[in-house]
Amino acid sequence: MKLKGKAHKFGNNVNTDEIIPARYLNTTDPKILWKHCMEDADSSFASKVKKGDIIVAGKNFGCGSSREHAPVAIKACGVSCVIAESFARIFYRNSINIGLPILESGVASKSIMASDLVEIDLNLGIIKNVTKNEQYKARAFPKFMQKIIAAGGLMRYIKAHR
């Protein structure tokens, strides 16, 4: 799977309260959630993000609450992939389970700047920075996780394998 979009940069320890504040958790509807995505970290994010765009962040992205609304809101924004130096564990699982592509790469996290055009080959884990003409390699997912991602999330995977 190939993805392409403009980078939006965030720092370390972006937490799930910032990704989707609890005041909007009275719904699970992605069509409503996306409007408030990253609202408390960058209030203009939802209005400027375009389909295919990529979030690039530092360490421990998605720390805090186990709310699945967080990756759901990011996906519903049109974000095609999140690249971070590291992810908080529950966010990592949630993203794979709901079918939001994520990649771990310290070099990519540091080298990619806001508005850089980025191209990703998910199968190979290769991240290309088109603007800077650089290339980075992300850590590969274990096989069983790749199957969940390929199926489009855990629910679809289970339906297909039961």
Add this chain to the structure above:
Amino acid sequence: MLLPEAGLVKPGDLVIGADSHTCTYGALGAFSTGVGSTDLAAVMATGKCWLKVPESIKFIYKGRLKKWVGGKDIILYTIGKIGVDGAVYKAMEFSGPVIKNLPMDDRFTMCNMAIEAGGKNVIIEPDEITSVYVKKGKFYKSDRNAVYSKTYEYDISKLEPQVACPHLPGNVKAVTKLRKVNIDQSFIGSCTNGRLSDLRIAARILNGKKINSRVRLIVIPATQKIYLAALKEGLLEIFLKAGGAINTPSCGPCLGGHSGILAEGEVCIATTNRNFRARMGHPKSFVYLSNAAVAAASAIKGRITHPKEII
């Protein structure tokens, strides 16, 4: 708090919960970790779950705790030292003479906040104190030759009550360094510190006193059982007479849910677990995390206060 109270978690159990604070039950020597809702639904539907065996980090706590210092202060101190990503995807193990003597409620508080250091789970080796709380289960011991990716040793004899400042649980300072911070609200409750022992400590400080007229004091017992016990012991009367409000067991304002949502510019001291930006309300509000004694003392003075200033 409800699950162990109902006897549903035993030492040696494997617990998967759709709440990040599921790690709390490591206090009973269970392997207990949080997941998201789809993950948990899949466990319910298939009876299966994938888990990677994490590396372990050992924490050894030595020394004697000062008065007004407990589990909350030890865990805040620890997160302050290792950072909010200091244990990402790791199993934490709390041990040493301080833990051996630590009451069950304080153990729950410490384990509750392992996730705030990024921990996958946390284990306290079950012992005599555990067996008073729960009789059944498998009391596993740590292997003598166990391999740890890191070992931290802390002497906490000089530890003062700790406070995490906005906007990260790892931004920790001694309470005495924050005397100039005025507060609008004090919240005593949550899965971190809404237990009977927390309410008793708060009541000791508030007994016969009035809270500052600028401050809202909100007390939420963690469960119905704790609520009833606090009622019978007269603790709720002490809170009411001091000028506090008591709410029905729930998460309350901890995650900005209800009853105590912060307005723009407001400052809250809370016995909860997270002080992220906008966690309890307005993006421009400020949350400080502390133990129940500090939260009660601060409600009286209207600023962040060491309990020794009151008693």
